Amino acid sequence: MRYGETGFNLEIDLSRGNIERVETDPKLTELHLGGLGTNAKMLWDRVPADVDPFSPDNLLIFSTGLLGGTPAPGANRTIVSTYSPQTLLMGYSMMGGFWAPELKYAGYDKVIFRGKSPSLVYVWIHDDKVEIRDAGHLRGKGAVETQELIRRELNEPKAQVAAIGLAGENRVYTASIEQGRSSASRLGIGAVMGDKGIKAIAVRGTKDVNVARPAEFMKLCNEVMKYIQARGENPVPGVMPILAGLGSPQEMKLIDEEWHTTNFMWGNARTRRRDYWTKEVEEKWKETQENVRTRLISCYNCPMKCGATISVPGISAYMMKCFSKLTYTMAAFADLDFGFKIAQRATEYGVDGFSTPQVMAFAVELHEAGILTDKDFEGCPSDNEGKFYWLLDRIVRREGIGDVLANGTHWAAQQIGKGAEAYAHNNIKKHEQLPLKLGMLNPVYFLMYATGEKINITQIEGQFPQAPFPTMEEREDFCKDWIQIPDEKFKQYLLNWEMRGERSNPYYPTVDMSVDIVDWQEKMHYIDDALGVCAGLSSFPLKPPYHIHNYPAFISAATGIDIDEAGLTQVYNRNRTLVRAINVRRGLRRADEKPPEDHWKKRFPELEEKLLDAYYKFKGWNHEGIPTKEALHELGMDYVAEDLLQRGILTEDEGTPAKEALA
Amino acid sequence: MGEKKKKIVKSIKIDVDKCNGCRACEVICSAFHANPKYSSNNPERSRIRMVRDPIRDVYLPVYAGEYAAAECMGRGKYVIDGKEYDECGFCRASCPSRKLFKEPDSGLPLKCDMCEDDPAQEKPLCVQWCLNDALIYEEREEEVEEEEKLGEMEIGLGSMVDKYGLEKVMDTVARMSKKD
Numbered sequence: 001m002r003y004g005e006t007g008f009n010l011e012i013d014l015s016r017g018n019i020e021r022v023e024t025d026p027k028l029t030e031l032h033l034g035g036l037g038t039n040a041k042m043l044w045d046r047v048p049a050d051v052d053p054f055s056p057d058n059l060l061i062f063s064t065g066l067l068g069g070t071p072a073p074g075a076n077r078t079i080v081s082t083y084s085p086q087t088l089l090m091g092y093s094m095m096g097g098f099w100a101p102e103l104k105y106a107g108y109d110k111v112i113f114r115g116k117s118p119s120l121v122y123v124w125i126h127d128d129k130v131e132i133r134d135a136g137h138l139r140g141k142g143a144v145e146t147q148e149l150i151r152r153e154l155n156e157p158k159a160q161v162a163a164i165g166l167a168g169e170n171r172v173y174t175a176s177i178e179q180g181r182s183s184a185s186r187l188g189i190g191a192v193m194g195d196k197g198i199k200a201i202a203v204r205g206t207k208d209v210n211v212a213r214p215a216e217f218m219k220l221c222n223e224v225m226k227y228i229q230a231r232g233e234n235p236v237p238g239v240m241p242i243l244a245g246l247g248s249p250q251e252m253k254l255i256d257e258e259w260h261t262t263n264f265m266w267g268n269a270r271t272r273r274r275d276y277w278t279k280e281v282e283e284k285w286k287e288t289q290e291n292v293r294t295r296l297i298s299c300y301n302c303p304m305k306c307g308a309t310i311s312v313p314g315i316s317a318y319m320m321k322c323f324s325k326l327t328y329t330m331a332a333f334a335d336l337d338f339g340f341k342i343a344q345r346a347t348e349y350g351v352d353g354f355s356t357p358q359v360m361a362f363a364v365e366l367h368e369a370g371i372l373t374d375k376d377f378e379g380c381p382s383d384n385e386g387k388f389y390w391l392l393d394r395i396v397r398r399e400g401i402g403d404v405l406a407n408g409t410h411w412a413a414q415q416i417g418k419g420a421e422a423y424a425h426n427n428i429k430k431h432e433q434l435p436l437k438l439g440m441l442n443p444v445y446f447l448m449y450a451t452g453e454k455i456n457i458t459q460i461e462g463q464f465p466q467a468p469f470p471t472m473e474e475r476e477d478f479c480k481d482w483i484q485i486p487d488e489k490f491k492q493y494l495l496n497w498e499m500r501g502e503r504s505n506p507y508y509p510t511v512d513m514s515v516d517i518v519d520w521q522e523k524m525h526y527i528d529d530a531l532g533v534c535a536g537l538s539s540f541p542l543k544p545p546y547h548i549h550n551y552p553a554f555i556s557a558a559t560g561i562d563i564d565e566a567g568l569t570q571v572y573n574r575n576r577t578l579v580r581a582i583n584v585r586r587g588l589r590r591a592d593e594k595p596p597e598d599h600w601k602k603r604f605p606e607l608e609e610k611l612l613d614a615y616y617k618f619k620g621w622n623h624e625g626i627p628t629k630e631a632l633h634e635l636g637m638d639y640v641a642e643d644l645l646q647r648g649i650l651t652e653d654e655g656t657p658a659k660e661a662l663a
Numbered sequence: 664m665g666e667k668k669k670k671i672v673k674s675i676k677i678d679v680d681k682c683n684g685c686r687a688c689e690v691i692c693s694a695f696h697a698n699p700k701y702s703s704n705n706p707e708r709s710r711i712r713m714v715r716d717p718i719r720d721v722y723l724p725v726y727a728g729e730y731a732a733a734e735c736m737g738r739g740k741y742v743i744d745g746k747e748y749d750e751c752g753f754c755r756a757s758c759p760s761r762k763l764f765k766e767p768d769s770g771l772p773l774k775c776d777m778c779e780d781d782p783a784q785e786k787p788l789c790v791q792w793c794l795n796d797a798l799i800y801e802e803r804e805e806e807v808e809e810e811e812k813l814g815e816m817e818i819g820l821g822s823m824v825d826k827y828g829l830e831k832v833m834d835t836v837a838r839m840s841k842k843d
Contacts, residue, residue, distance in 0.1 A: 071690050071704055098686075105705060148718065157716075157749075180717060206707040206767040214701035218694070229794060294720050298685035303794035305683045309717050317718045 002026065003212035004066050004559040005034060010108045010130060012123065014196055015056055015115030019130050024109065030561055031636065034066035034109065036092060036529035037575040039081035042112065043090060044578060044640070049585040049647075053085040053188075054171070054195045060113040062103070062162070062201065065532010069104030069209040070558055071221050073228065073545075074537040076101050076300035078162070078179070079529055084187040085195075086173040086408050087430050089583045092454065093189045095162075096299035096534050097182030102160040105205025117197030120169070124154060125203045135199035140166055142348030143178035144318055150202050159204040165350030167396040168194035172406040174355040174395075174432075178347060181297055181307040181319035185352035186456055187431060188408075212560030220554050227545040228303060228537070236542050238474050239465065246544060247304035247536040248322045252296055255286045257326065266330045268361035269426040269435035288336045304536060310340055318344045323434075324353035330435065331357030332388045342388060349396040354456075355408060355432035360391040362409045362423055363401065371418045376401040408432060426596050429588075431455045433596060441506040441600045442466075443514040446608055447615050448521070449595035451625070453579045460525055462540040464490070464517045468497040468504065484547035486520055486565070493517065506604050511614045519618065520548075526572045527551055574635040577619065577627050581640045584649060590616075590625045626650060668809045673777050674801050675726070675790060681797040682722040684715050688789035688798065695778060695788045707767040710775040711789050714752050721748060724789075724798065727764040728755030730772040735760075 011020045024038075032038045039061045051057045060082045067075040078100040084091025103111065106127050122135040138146050143165035150161050160179065167175035168190035175190030176183045184190075211217045228246060235244035240259040242249035251257070258277040266273055292312050296305040297319065307321040320343060328346070329339035346356060364387060366372040378400075380390045394402025404412045409424035409432060426433050428449060434457060444464065445457070452460040463484065469475045472495070479491045493513050498504045509517060524539035524547070531551070538546035546554075548565055556562050563571075580588075593612060616623065620631025626649060632641040644650040688711045694704035706712070714723040735758075741748045757764035757772035764773045778787040785791075786800040813821070823832050 069704075071694050071701075073687070105707075144718070206705070208697070208703040208705040208708075210703045211701070214694075214697075214699060218701045225792065225794065295722070296683055297717060298683040300685060301687045301690050302685055303683075303687065305795065309720055311720075317720070319717060 001210060003210050004070060004555075005029060005064075005109050006104060006107050006207075006209070008108050009110040009112055010125065011112050011114075012130075012132070013115045014113055014117040014121070014132070014198070017117075017132055019132070021108075021128075021130075029066065029559065031571065032575055032578075033527075033530035033555070033571055035063050035068075035077070035079045035532050036081065036526065036579075037571065038110070038530075039063050039079060039092065040090070040575060040578045040582060042110075043081060043083075044582050047083065051083060053083040053088065053091075053192055056114065056116045056196075058083050058114075058192065060189070060192050060196055060198075061110055062099075062112075063110040063532075064100040064104050064108075065528075066530060067554065067558055068532035069101040070211055071218065071301065072531075072533065072554060072558070073221065073224050074299070074302040074304075074534040075532050076302065077529070077532040077534055078103075078182075078184065079532065080177065080184045080189050082189055082192045083586070084189070084431075085171070085191050086188040086411070087455065089429065089455075089586050089588060090453070090579060091187030091189055091192075092529075093177075093184040093186045094459075094529065095177070095179060095182035095184040096302075096536075097160070097180040098300045099160045099162050099179045099182075099201075099203060100532060101300045102203045102205045104209050105207055106203055107205065107207050111201065113196055113198065116195065120197050120199050122150060122163075122200040122202065123198065124150075125201065125205075126156070126159075127204070127206055138199050139169065142166075143168075143176075143350035144348050145316070146200055147179070150200055154202065156202070156204050159202045161200050161202045163200035163350070164190050164193050164198075165348055165396070167191075167349045167351045167406075169199070170396060170398045170406070171195050172351065172396055172398065173408045173411070174352045174359065174406070176350045176352050178350050181309075181321065182299065183347075183353075186354070186454075190350055190352075211558045213557040217554070217557035220550060220557060223550070224537075224545040225303075231543065231545065236478070238469055238478070239542070243466075243541065246541050247302075248306040248540070250306060251322055251325045252293060252306065252308035252320065255282060255289060257285065260323070260326055261330070263436070264326075264330065265435040265437050266333055268331070268358060268365045268423065269433075269437060270361075270365070271333075272437070285336045288340070292340050299534065302534060302537065306536060310344070312340050312344060315341065315344050316348075318347045320347070327353050327357045327435075328388070331361040332384060334385055334388075338385050338388075342385075342392065345389070346392060349392065351392075351396065354434065356392070356395070358426060358432045358435060359395065359405050359409055359412070360388050362412070363391055363405055364388075365423050366416065366420055369419075369423070371416060371420050371423070372401065425598055428595060429455050429592055433457065433599075437598055437600075439601050441602055441604055441607070443506055443511065443607065443611055444509060444517045446506075446595060446600075447514055447518045447611050449599065450593040450608075450612065451518075451615060452522070453576075453583060454525075458540065459535070460518075460522050462535065463521045463524055463542070463544075465494065465542065468494075468499050470499055482543065483549070484543055486523075486548045489516070490520065506602070506607055511607075511610050514611060515614045515618045518615065522576065523569065523572045524548070526576050527568065530571070530575060531555070570635070573619075574637065577621075577631065577635055578637065578640065580619075580621070580625070581627055581632075581637070581644065584626050585644070585647070588625070590623065593625060622650075666809050667806050670805050670807050672803050672805050674803075675777075675787065676799040676801060677724050678797050678799065679723055681795050682713075682724060683795055683797070684713065684717065684722050685795075686713055686715070687792045687794075688724060689713065691788045691792040705767070708773065710764070710773050712763055714749055719746065721746065721752075723748065723752060725753065726755055726775040727757060727773045728775070729757070730774070731756040731758040734758060 063079045081092040120135045143163045146163040147161035162179040171191040173188040176185035294309040311317040410430040413420040413424035629641040689706035689709040693709040710727040790798045790800040
């Protein structure tokens with residue numbers, strides 16, 4: 001009997017219509033835990049380095065986490081992994097909601113797709129019965145409405161359905177996978193799903209999920225529940241309201257968006273509006289938000305209510321959480337009313353709420369600059385909001401200029417030429433970033449932006465405060481109950497961090513401290529992504545219920561695999577380095593590891609070099625960011641070293657021949 | 664004519680407006696009732712199940728109740744404040760017309776027992792795990808008249824007397840006692 005996990009994967013070959021239930025190797029659980037870790041292992045082993053993301057040989061993996069479907073609060077994440085058509089590197093994207101637990105209850109840890117279906121299909125997984133069904137009648141339907149249509153068609157009101165909309169069907173590089181209130185949005189995984197001809201995957205499970213040491217496990221779960229309650233009554237003082245509590249930023253609940261609207265950039269990550277948030281705006285937005293917000297809703301087995309059902313009069317209801325509330329509004333210099341309306345259409349189309357607004361704003365800028373012509377915009381309404389609706393409609397259909405824009409700002413700029421590249425100014429590794437342009441370099445954030453394999457800051461940051469507390473008193477107060485730190489040194493780092501002077505950005509936290517801080521933050525995310533626990537209760541907010549000290553006990557009690565902090569750290573290092581190895585094999589090098597040029601006004605090239613050097617050294621990688629033979633050996637991954645040596649990516653003396661960065 | 668006795672009545676108040684649809688109640692109920700306790704969980708085995716439809720804003724926890732040998736002849740569908748709920752949505756029965764409130768493997772009916780336990784639980788587990796206060800546990804004392812316990816014979820004869828009348832029953836018994 002397997003504990004935590006089910007011990008079975010579903011292998012679906014869409015080219016042949018073959019479905020198999022395959023038992024997994026428990027050794028892999030010990031080495032990689034699950035979720036992102038075992039996904040990476042599978043991609044390394046089974047997808048050759050040169051496979052095109054739209055090739056039948058690319059895998060599309062939907063995974064549960066090791067703790068998914070157990071009573072651990074917030075253990076509900078789906079981890080999707082594949083090669084990204086936009087970055088050409090490994091792409092992974094997560095979503096909460098209800099799909100992964102249902103897959104566990106159906107008896108599977110993962111669903112792995114290879115090949116391509118000759119026609120549009122959906123997959124129906126009901127315990128031991130798995131079918132590939134025709135989805136021709138669902139072509140073009142919205143991602144949200146498809147879920148309901150499939151439930152009705154199957155007469156299974158409790159089935160959980162993950163679906164793509166028109167954008168995924170048309171292989172738009174910002175296409176998402178939608179399921180209930182949740183969305184796996186980034187890195188174009190929706191395009192891969194559409195490319196493989198999968199309209200949706202419906203799951204219904206009625207089996208047990210087992211844990212090895214029940215009493216121990218429940219004690220830990222109850223402690224987490226108690227902590228969540230206590231923490232809810234004690235928000236962190238001195239930070240902005242949406243970051244003071246647990247969960248995702250509570251933007252569905254809170255009205256106060258001063259931080260986002262005055263610090264983040266409007267338009268194509270272009271304009272800061274320091275005076276935007278007035279009393280008038282606050283009142284108007286309060287009215288808008290309270291009128292459309294039907295109910296605050298949660299994901300599976302989580303009390304946080306980060307999401308909301310949104311009902312704008314006259315359009316069908318949908319669900320939303322977090323920053324998607326503002327991304328369209330800010331990209332279009334519009335108001336919250338517009339944001340809620342266009343987000344409904346975007347959610348049905350199934351597009352990512354970070355990249356897509358920026359792509360549209362990018363197009364508008366290019367038009368204003370004369371780089372895109374009136375002919376490109378033929379038929380476009382002249383009013384601002386109309387423009388954005390028109391662009392959205394064109395992009396998801398790949399019509400006219402939409403076909404160029406659908407590939408994201410990097411590739412669109414290349415295709416358009418005529419100086420358009422300068423306008424695609426907010427990318428890292430070809431992928432759009434949060435619309436944020438700041439003043440002074442923050443060394444911790446520099447490293448996270450530059451080296452993060454998820455290529456999204458929210459999926460690597462969290463445990464360490466983003467800015468120093470102004471007074472020593474506030475810092476000591478914060479450190480008083482900071483039980484989550486792996487080591488006392490982190491308190492020292494915070495206590496000595498000043499707003500100005502020697503011990504402030506960019507030289508403090510020091511290079512070594514920055515590396516420590518990044519490693520801790522990154523570690524918690526990687527563990528979350530292997531266990532399938534939501535970052536909102538763990539790696540993302542300050543002082544979360546899950547941390548390095550109780551995670552080993554959770555894993556041991558759930559699975560019977562005894563592991564301690566050192567062991568868990570080893571697993572994290574293994575998973576993190578494996579993801580790096582996959583990307584290195586795809587061509588990733590040091591030259592790619594940098595934030596957008598204009599992310600900070602004040603840049604420090606020498607310091608930045610030192611930071612990268614120190615981070616690489618800490619990880620056991622060489623100057624190009626490639627894991628060394630020694631480091632791989634220590635992690636039990638000689639097979640990776642052999643492969644890299646064979647390809648000439650690594651040489652025997654750990655140096656690396658000069659290779660061109662991925663073009 | 665019986666004595667007055669005190670009885671504890673347990674109830675769970677379900678505030679449908681406060682429910683956020685997380686189904687933690689389903690997880691913890693099925694885990695508590697697993698054998699050994701907490702060794703597994705499976706919402707299909709939960710004694711509390713949610714009717715959940717976010718788009719229609721339907722969030723309705725329902726507790727497993729009586730076993731029904733046969734379906735109802737007529738079904739009901741409620742519309743409350745313009746919100747339409749599913750047919751039989753409010754019903755607690757383990758019923759042949761649906762899969763709800765039955766063990767998925769054996770088909771045996773499930774029924775909420777307020778987490779009876781030894782030592783006693785402070786509150787049912789679903790209530791403990793609902794951090795949004797959609798489930799509130801209440802106990803109250805009621806005074807009930809304790810009825811005299813009737814023996815088997817008295818119950819049987821009593822129903823005969825109700826049906827046929829005391830005279831006819833006595834006549835029949837007399838006739839029967841005269842036969843050989």
